[in-house]
Amino acid sequence: MKLYSRKDVDKKALKGARICVLGYGSQGRAHALNLRDSGHDVVIGVRKGDSWKKAKTDKLPVMEPAKAVVGADLIAMLAPDLAQKDLYKSALGGVKKGATLLFAHGFNVHFGQIKPRKDLDVVLIAPKGPGDLVRRQYEQGRGVPALLAVHQDASGKAFSKALAYADGIGGTRGGVLQTTFAEETETDLFGEQAVLCGGATELVVRGFETLVEAGYQPEVAYFECMHELKLIVDLLHEGGIWKMHKFISETAKYGDLTRGPRVVTKKTKAEMRKILKEIQQGKFARQWIRENKTGRKKYEAMLKADLDRPIEKVGYALRARMPWLDQGR
Secondary structure, eight states: OOEEOGGGOOTTTTTTOEEEEEOOSHHHHHHHHHHHHTTOEEEEEOOTTHHHHHHHHTTOOEEOHHHHTTTOSEEEEOSOHHHHHHHHHHHGGGOOTTOEEEESSOHHHHTTSOOOOTTSEEEEEEESSOHHHHHHHHHTTOOOOEEEEEEEOSSSOHHHHHHHHHHHTTHHHHOEEEOOHHHHHHHHHHIIIIIITHHHHHHHHHHHHHHHHTTOOHHHHHIIIIITHHHHHHHHHHHHHHHHHHHSOHHHHHHHHHHHHHHSOHHHHHHHHHHHHHHHTTHHHHHHHHHHHTTSHHHHHHHHHHHTSHHHHHHHHHHTTOTTSOOOO
16 A cells, blocks of 8 residues: 655646636635645636635635636536536536546546546545545644545546645645545445444434433433543544553443444444445435435435434533534534
8 A cells, every 4th residue: 555645746747737626615615725825826616605705705716617617727526416417517618628627526427427528637636534624734734634546547647636636735744545436435435324424323322312211311321422422533533443442441441342243233234235235336326316306305304303313402402511612503
Protein backbone atom coordinates (compact mmCIF):
# COMPACT_ATOMS: atom_id res chain seq x y z
CA MET A 1 0.00 0.00 0.00
CA LYS A 2 1.33 3.42 -0.98
CA LEU A 3 0.11 6.57 0.71
CA TYR A 4 0.82 9.58 -1.47
CA SER A 5 2.07 12.68 0.33
CA ARG A 6 3.04 16.23 -0.58
CA LYS A 7 6.41 15.11 -1.95
CA ASP A 8 4.60 13.08 -4.65
CA VAL A 9 2.64 16.03 -6.01
CA ASP A 10 3.41 17.47 -9.44
CA LYS A 11 3.17 21.18 -8.66
CA LYS A 12 2.69 21.96 -12.36
CA ALA A 13 -0.37 19.71 -12.78
CA LEU A 14 -2.87 22.43 -11.80
CA LYS A 15 -0.64 25.48 -12.04
CA GLY A 16 -2.68 28.38 -13.44
CA ALA A 17 -5.77 26.17 -13.69
CA ARG A 18 -9.23 27.60 -13.10
CA ILE A 19 -11.19 25.37 -10.74
CA CYS A 20 -14.99 25.47 -10.70
CA VAL A 21 -16.65 24.04 -7.59
CA LEU A 22 -20.28 23.07 -8.23
CA GLY A 23 -22.16 23.09 -4.95
CA TYR A 24 -21.43 24.97 -1.76
CA GLY A 25 -22.56 22.65 0.99
CA SER A 26 -20.35 20.93 3.56
CA GLN A 27 -17.75 19.51 1.16
CA GLY A 28 -18.10 22.24 -1.48
CA ARG A 29 -17.35 25.07 0.93
CA ALA A 30 -14.40 23.24 2.52
CA HIS A 31 -12.84 22.33 -0.83
CA ALA A 32 -13.30 25.82 -2.26
CA LEU A 33 -11.83 27.66 0.73
CA ASN A 34 -8.91 25.26 1.06
CA LEU A 35 -8.15 25.48 -2.66
CA ARG A 36 -8.28 29.27 -2.54
CA ASP A 37 -5.99 29.38 0.48
CA SER A 38 -3.60 27.06 -1.35
CA GLY A 39 -3.31 29.65 -4.12
CA HIS A 40 -5.69 28.20 -6.71
CA ASP A 41 -8.09 30.22 -8.88
CA VAL A 42 -11.56 29.14 -7.69
CA VAL A 43 -15.07 30.00 -8.86
CA ILE A 44 -18.30 28.70 -7.30
CA GLY A 45 -21.18 27.44 -9.43
CA VAL A 46 -24.54 27.53 -7.61
CA ARG A 47 -28.03 28.87 -8.16
CA LYS A 48 -29.04 32.07 -6.37
CA GLY A 49 -30.08 31.43 -2.80
CA ASP A 50 -28.48 30.63 0.56
CA SER A 51 -25.42 28.93 -0.92
CA TRP A 52 -24.87 31.87 -3.28
CA LYS A 53 -25.00 34.28 -0.33
CA LYS A 54 -22.64 32.13 1.73
CA ALA A 55 -20.07 32.02 -1.08
CA LYS A 56 -20.33 35.80 -1.46
CA THR A 57 -19.82 36.23 2.29
CA ASP A 58 -16.71 34.05 2.01
CA LYS A 59 -15.50 36.44 -0.72
CA LEU A 60 -15.45 33.85 -3.47
CA PRO A 61 -16.55 34.59 -7.05
CA VAL A 62 -19.90 32.93 -7.69
CA MET A 63 -21.95 32.37 -10.85
CA GLU A 64 -24.83 30.26 -12.09
CA PRO A 65 -23.47 26.71 -12.77
CA ALA A 66 -23.69 26.91 -16.58
CA LYS A 67 -21.63 30.13 -16.58
CA ALA A 68 -19.19 29.01 -13.90
CA VAL A 69 -18.01 25.96 -15.86
CA VAL A 70 -17.13 27.99 -18.96
CA GLY A 71 -13.36 28.18 -19.27
CA ALA A 72 -12.76 26.00 -16.20
CA ASP A 73 -9.90 23.52 -16.37
CA LEU A 74 -11.26 21.40 -13.54
CA ILE A 75 -14.87 21.07 -12.44
CA ALA A 76 -15.47 19.62 -8.97
CA MET A 77 -18.95 18.08 -8.83
CA LEU A 78 -19.81 18.59 -5.14
CA ALA A 79 -23.58 18.97 -5.33
CA PRO A 80 -25.72 16.31 -3.55
CA ASP A 81 -25.64 12.87 -5.20
CA LEU A 82 -29.21 12.93 -6.51
CA ALA A 83 -28.83 16.45 -7.94
CA GLN A 84 -25.74 15.68 -9.97
CA LYS A 85 -27.34 13.96 -12.96
CA ASP A 86 -29.59 16.91 -13.80
CA LEU A 87 -26.78 19.36 -13.04
CA TYR A 88 -24.48 17.54 -15.46
CA LYS A 89 -27.10 17.67 -18.21
CA SER A 90 -28.07 21.31 -17.66
CA ALA A 91 -24.76 22.95 -16.83
CA LEU A 92 -21.84 20.98 -18.18
CA GLY A 93 -22.51 21.32 -21.88
CA GLY A 94 -20.16 24.31 -21.93
CA VAL A 95 -17.22 22.49 -20.40
CA LYS A 96 -14.18 22.89 -22.59
CA LYS A 97 -12.54 19.93 -24.31
CA GLY A 98 -9.88 18.21 -22.24
CA ALA A 99 -11.07 19.54 -18.88
CA THR A 100 -11.10 17.44 -15.72
CA LEU A 101 -14.34 16.37 -14.05
CA LEU A 102 -13.82 15.55 -10.37
CA PHE A 103 -16.15 13.84 -7.90
CA ALA A 104 -15.94 13.39 -4.11
CA HIS A 105 -18.11 10.26 -4.27
CA GLY A 106 -18.37 7.82 -7.16
CA PHE A 107 -22.12 7.09 -6.92
CA ASN A 108 -23.29 8.69 -10.17
CA VAL A 109 -20.43 7.49 -12.35
CA HIS A 110 -20.32 3.98 -10.91
CA PHE A 111 -24.08 3.45 -11.22
CA GLY A 112 -24.29 4.99 -14.70
CA GLN A 113 -26.30 8.09 -13.83
CA ILE A 114 -23.58 10.28 -15.37
CA LYS A 115 -21.69 9.18 -18.47
CA PRO A 116 -18.94 11.77 -18.97
CA ARG A 117 -17.75 12.83 -22.41
CA LYS A 118 -14.81 10.82 -23.68
CA ASP A 119 -12.55 13.87 -23.97
CA LEU A 120 -12.72 14.60 -20.23
CA ASP A 121 -10.47 13.33 -17.47
CA VAL A 122 -12.74 11.86 -14.79
CA VAL A 123 -11.29 11.52 -11.31
CA LEU A 124 -12.30 11.18 -7.70
CA ILE A 125 -10.93 12.75 -4.52
CA ALA A 126 -12.89 11.60 -1.47
CA PRO A 127 -11.77 13.03 1.88
CA LYS A 128 -12.43 10.58 4.70
CA GLY A 129 -14.26 13.08 6.85
CA PRO A 130 -17.05 15.68 6.71
CA GLY A 131 -16.45 19.07 5.12
CA ASP A 132 -16.25 20.91 8.43
CA LEU A 133 -13.38 18.65 9.52
CA VAL A 134 -11.64 19.02 6.14
CA ARG A 135 -11.67 22.78 6.63
CA ARG A 136 -10.68 22.79 10.31
CA GLN A 137 -7.79 20.37 9.79
CA TYR A 138 -6.50 22.46 6.90
CA GLU A 139 -6.62 25.65 8.96
CA GLN A 140 -4.63 23.90 11.70
CA GLY A 141 -1.91 22.89 9.26
CA ARG A 142 -3.06 19.28 9.11
CA GLY A 143 -5.19 17.35 6.64
CA VAL A 144 -7.89 14.69 6.38
CA PRO A 145 -6.74 11.57 4.48
CA ALA A 146 -8.35 11.09 1.08
CA LEU A 147 -9.02 8.43 -1.53
CA LEU A 148 -8.04 8.99 -5.18
CA ALA A 149 -9.40 7.23 -8.24
CA VAL A 150 -9.16 7.68 -12.00
CA HIS A 151 -12.17 6.60 -14.06
CA GLN A 152 -11.16 8.15 -17.39
CA ASP A 153 -7.70 9.38 -18.38
CA ALA A 154 -8.15 11.30 -21.61
CA SER A 155 -5.09 13.51 -21.14
CA GLY A 156 -2.67 10.98 -19.71
CA LYS A 157 -2.29 13.30 -16.71
CA ALA A 158 -5.50 12.59 -14.80
CA PHE A 159 -3.73 11.07 -11.79
CA SER A 160 -1.37 14.02 -11.42
CA LYS A 161 -4.23 16.50 -11.59
CA ALA A 162 -6.25 14.58 -9.02
CA LEU A 163 -3.29 14.37 -6.63
CA ALA A 164 -2.61 18.10 -7.05
CA TYR A 165 -6.28 18.77 -6.20
CA ALA A 166 -5.99 16.55 -3.11
CA ASP A 167 -2.93 18.55 -2.12
CA GLY A 168 -4.89 21.78 -2.56
CA ILE A 169 -7.54 20.72 -0.05
CA GLY A 170 -4.98 19.34 2.42
CA GLY A 171 -5.43 15.64 1.70
CA THR A 172 -1.75 14.91 1.06
CA ARG A 173 -0.95 16.06 4.60
CA GLY A 174 -2.97 13.11 5.91
CA GLY A 175 -2.09 10.76 3.07
CA VAL A 176 -3.84 9.84 -0.19
CA LEU A 177 -4.66 6.22 -1.01
CA GLN A 178 -5.43 5.12 -4.56
CA THR A 179 -8.64 3.19 -5.17
CA THR A 180 -11.30 2.80 -7.88
CA PHE A 181 -14.71 4.43 -8.34
CA ALA A 182 -16.33 1.05 -7.67
CA GLU A 183 -14.40 0.37 -4.47
CA GLU A 184 -14.92 3.86 -3.04
CA THR A 185 -18.64 3.86 -3.83
CA GLU A 186 -19.45 0.39 -2.60
CA THR A 187 -17.38 0.55 0.61
CA ASP A 188 -18.69 4.04 1.42
CA LEU A 189 -22.31 2.97 1.06
CA PHE A 190 -21.70 -0.21 3.04
CA GLY A 191 -19.94 1.65 5.87
CA GLU A 192 -22.80 4.15 6.14
CA GLN A 193 -25.53 1.52 6.09
CA ALA A 194 -24.11 -1.36 8.11
CA VAL A 195 -21.74 0.31 10.58
CA LEU A 196 -21.35 4.08 10.83
CA CYS A 197 -24.95 5.28 10.54
CA GLY A 198 -27.46 2.46 10.21
CA GLY A 199 -25.65 -0.08 12.37
CA ALA A 200 -24.45 2.30 15.08
CA THR A 201 -27.71 4.21 15.57
CA GLU A 202 -29.84 1.07 15.63
CA LEU A 203 -27.51 -0.47 18.24
CA VAL A 204 -27.76 2.66 20.39
CA VAL A 205 -31.56 2.85 20.12
CA ARG A 206 -32.09 -0.85 20.86
CA GLY A 207 -29.81 -0.64 23.90
CA PHE A 208 -31.69 2.41 25.18
CA GLU A 209 -35.05 0.70 24.67
CA THR A 210 -33.88 -2.46 26.45
CA LEU A 211 -32.88 -0.52 29.58
CA VAL A 212 -36.01 1.66 29.65
CA GLU A 213 -38.32 -1.33 29.11
CA ALA A 214 -36.57 -3.04 32.07
CA GLY A 215 -37.54 -0.10 34.30
CA TYR A 216 -34.38 2.00 34.32
CA GLN A 217 -34.54 5.81 34.09
CA PRO A 218 -34.49 7.03 30.46
CA GLU A 219 -31.87 9.66 31.36
CA VAL A 220 -29.50 7.01 32.76
CA ALA A 221 -30.12 4.81 29.73
CA TYR A 222 -29.33 7.74 27.44
CA PHE A 223 -26.01 8.43 29.15
CA GLU A 224 -24.99 4.77 28.99
CA CYS A 225 -26.03 4.02 25.40
CA MET A 226 -25.66 7.35 23.56
CA HIS A 227 -23.67 9.95 25.46
CA GLU A 228 -20.71 7.75 26.39
CA LEU A 229 -20.39 6.31 22.88
CA LYS A 230 -18.21 9.29 21.92
CA LEU A 231 -15.63 8.31 24.56
CA ILE A 232 -15.23 4.89 22.97
CA VAL A 233 -15.31 6.17 19.39
CA ASP A 234 -12.58 8.71 20.18
CA LEU A 235 -10.33 5.95 21.54
CA LEU A 236 -11.00 3.77 18.48
CA HIS A 237 -10.35 6.73 16.16
CA GLU A 238 -7.07 7.60 17.85
CA GLY A 239 -5.57 4.15 18.34
CA GLY A 240 -7.91 1.39 17.22
CA ILE A 241 -9.14 -1.48 19.38
CA TRP A 242 -5.76 -1.57 21.11
CA LYS A 243 -6.17 1.93 22.57
CA MET A 244 -9.77 1.26 23.59
CA HIS A 245 -8.67 -1.80 25.54
CA LYS A 246 -5.85 0.18 27.14
CA PHE A 247 -8.17 2.84 28.58
CA ILE A 248 -11.30 0.92 29.57
CA SER A 249 -11.59 -1.11 32.76
CA GLU A 250 -10.80 -4.82 33.03
CA THR A 251 -14.50 -5.42 33.74
CA ALA A 252 -15.47 -3.55 30.56
CA LYS A 253 -12.91 -5.53 28.56
CA TYR A 254 -14.19 -8.86 29.84
CA GLY A 255 -17.76 -7.83 29.04
CA ASP A 256 -16.65 -6.70 25.57
CA LEU A 257 -14.95 -10.01 24.79
CA THR A 258 -17.66 -12.30 26.16
CA ARG A 259 -20.89 -10.42 25.35
CA GLY A 260 -20.09 -8.42 22.22
CA PRO A 261 -20.23 -11.49 19.93
CA ARG A 262 -23.66 -12.31 21.37
CA VAL A 263 -25.03 -8.96 20.18
CA VAL A 264 -23.34 -8.82 16.79
CA THR A 265 -23.69 -12.44 15.72
CA LYS A 266 -23.04 -14.57 12.65
CA LYS A 267 -26.60 -13.74 11.64
CA THR A 268 -25.72 -10.03 11.77
CA LYS A 269 -22.70 -10.62 9.55
CA ALA A 270 -24.85 -12.62 7.12
CA GLU A 271 -27.21 -9.63 6.89
CA MET A 272 -24.21 -7.37 6.29
CA ARG A 273 -23.24 -9.59 3.36
CA LYS A 274 -26.75 -9.22 1.95
CA ILE A 275 -26.55 -5.44 2.29
CA LEU A 276 -23.18 -5.42 0.52
CA LYS A 277 -24.54 -7.56 -2.31
CA GLU A 278 -27.50 -5.18 -2.76
CA ILE A 279 -25.00 -2.33 -3.08
CA GLN A 280 -22.75 -4.21 -5.51
CA GLN A 281 -25.68 -5.24 -7.71
CA GLY A 282 -27.08 -1.70 -7.80
CA LYS A 283 -30.27 -2.58 -5.92
CA PHE A 284 -29.77 0.10 -3.28
CA ALA A 285 -28.91 2.74 -5.88
CA ARG A 286 -32.01 1.94 -7.95
CA GLN A 287 -34.20 2.03 -4.85
CA TRP A 288 -32.79 5.39 -3.68
CA ILE A 289 -33.04 6.94 -7.15
CA ARG A 290 -36.64 5.70 -7.51
CA GLU A 291 -37.52 7.09 -4.07
CA ASN A 292 -36.31 10.53 -5.13
CA LYS A 293 -38.16 10.40 -8.43
CA THR A 294 -41.43 9.59 -6.67
CA GLY A 295 -41.25 12.46 -4.16
CA ARG A 296 -39.42 10.85 -1.22
CA LYS A 297 -42.66 10.05 0.64
CA LYS A 298 -41.42 6.81 2.22
CA TYR A 299 -38.06 8.41 3.02
CA GLU A 300 -39.67 11.41 4.74
CA ALA A 301 -42.00 9.15 6.74
CA MET A 302 -39.12 6.93 7.90
CA LEU A 303 -37.02 9.98 8.79
CA LYS A 304 -39.85 11.48 10.85
CA ALA A 305 -40.38 8.20 12.69
CA ASP A 306 -36.64 7.94 13.38
CA LEU A 307 -36.53 11.42 14.91
CA ASP A 308 -39.69 10.83 16.94
CA ARG A 309 -38.08 8.09 19.02
CA PRO A 310 -38.05 8.59 22.82
CA ILE A 311 -34.25 8.61 22.92
CA GLU A 312 -34.27 11.80 20.83
CA LYS A 313 -36.61 13.61 23.22
CA VAL A 314 -34.63 12.52 26.28
CA GLY A 315 -31.33 13.38 24.61
CA TYR A 316 -32.47 16.82 23.51
CA ALA A 317 -33.46 17.76 27.06
CA LEU A 318 -30.21 16.46 28.55
CA ARG A 319 -27.99 18.09 25.94
CA ALA A 320 -29.71 21.42 26.59
CA ARG A 321 -28.11 21.29 30.04
CA MET A 322 -24.66 20.84 28.52
CA PRO A 323 -23.88 24.22 26.87
CA TRP A 324 -20.53 22.97 25.58
CA LEU A 325 -22.39 20.73 23.11
CA ASP A 326 -23.69 22.09 19.80
CA GLN A 327 -27.03 20.43 19.06
CA GLY A 328 -27.17 22.08 15.65
CA ARG A 329 -30.81 23.16 16.01
